[in-house]
Amino acid sequence: MGLVLTGKPRPHVTQITLNRPERMNAMAFDVMVPFREALEAASRDNDTRAVVITGAGRGFCSGADLESPGPIPGIEGLTLSTIALRSMELLDDVVRAMRRVHQPVIAAVNGPAIGGGFCLSVAADVRLAADTAVFRAAGINNGLTAAELGLGYLLPRAVGSSRAFEIMLSGRDVDAAEAERIGLVSRVVPGAGLLDASLDLAERIAGFSRPGVELTKRMLWAGLHAGSLDAHMDAEGLGQLFVRLTTQNFEESIKARKENRPPDFQD
Template identity: 70%
Template sequence: MDFVLVDKPKPNVAVVTLNRPERMNAMAFDVMVPLKETIEQISHDNEVRAVVLTGAGKGFCSGADQVAAGRVPYTEGLTRPTIALRSMELLDDVVNAFRKMHQPVISAINGPAIGGGLCLSLATDIRIASTTAYFRAAGINNGLTASELGLSYLLPRAIGSSRAFEIMLTGRDVHAEEAERIGLVSRVVEPSALLDEAIALADRITAFSRPGIELTKRTLWSGLDAASLSQHMNQEGLGQLLVRLMTDNFEEATRARKEKRQAVFRDKL
């Protein structure tokens, strides 16, 4: 059985589906290893301009698989502490791989996103949820820390520090309506419309300039790391100049508006 499925419902759009519904798409290594490989392959697929991530069945991702965790590759002969370190490194690499993808990634959160599943959703660039979705920083409920896979970095930046502290320290569920209100997701739709909404959003993104979209994604993420406004503005300016001086996209956009048509960006002079 393939635990990660890839579909291309529209030109330039790829849908990646976690496909272990009987385990609520838990983060077993049997799932995470092919997920990492898949997103790295898609990142270098120049026919794909935007990506949708979702889960099969009723859940998006339920976090750590406490029944069948699977096997971490390349750990033969290692002791338990080193295997544990390699395990966390692999999961960290999955989160970082989404951030490094050339394409914007939209998560279509069709159900529970718990623990590592919440982290996975935060690693994507845009989040859309169905009315049946909910989120939980589950580590604290399991006698562990709530911080894992970048959660203590990503969540405060998504919803603000006070809300993030409260959600992570109480381990309570954040249901779809609240998630939209606090900015954890950009919109909430009915389950039957979720995937279509995500694909339509991805399709809209594909109409724009490839370097424009890639640089916008990079700049948005780097803005979360920027030490100062002036430093970040410098990076923004360089990206804007690169596309302005190396393509005729601006002139094409101007012509298209005058001619009342959709612009066609060539990304070259």
């Protein structure tokens, strides 16, 4: 079996699983390269309407693997300093790839999400957590910076600046209950039911209009980047007009309600 598994456990839902449980799904390069490729493939797959990512075994992702990091592609003839730059770029590209996925990405955080694993979870659009999940910005514990792989940008937007500063500077564990309380995850689910709950959510999202879902994802992230309310409202308005005027989805939703049935959006 490969180090990254991909399947479709529900209609129009792709599940991507980090499959190195004996190393708590650590971010070895021979795991992260196929993981990025799986994200890109899911984004290109027109049958996929939502993506769920998770880890095999008892952990989501334990961050960098310092004992068995795996081969780094494309470094022949480079010196140590340039190899370090290429290595960080490769890992950064995993986070960028997740953000570029057209469809919503749901992280089913089934256990510890440590260091870079914390970053991967926060890069997802939605996070559901098992009651055994733990989050830690571990770089600070290792004498390094806790700000890595976009965490210093993403975490304040998820939980607010003061909480993000405290979590990242203290290097402490955030358990599932606290993660739910501060908005780091949207829901905590008993461990045995986490994957089903995540797939249920993905399947519900997959039932809506494709452009409606994809534009909603884009607009939510754009709102976090927007310089002003006015600028963002203009973008939202154009997105709404685009779907309203180029599809019959609105008319179908009205007809479906009158007929007491789920809508069949043809986009």
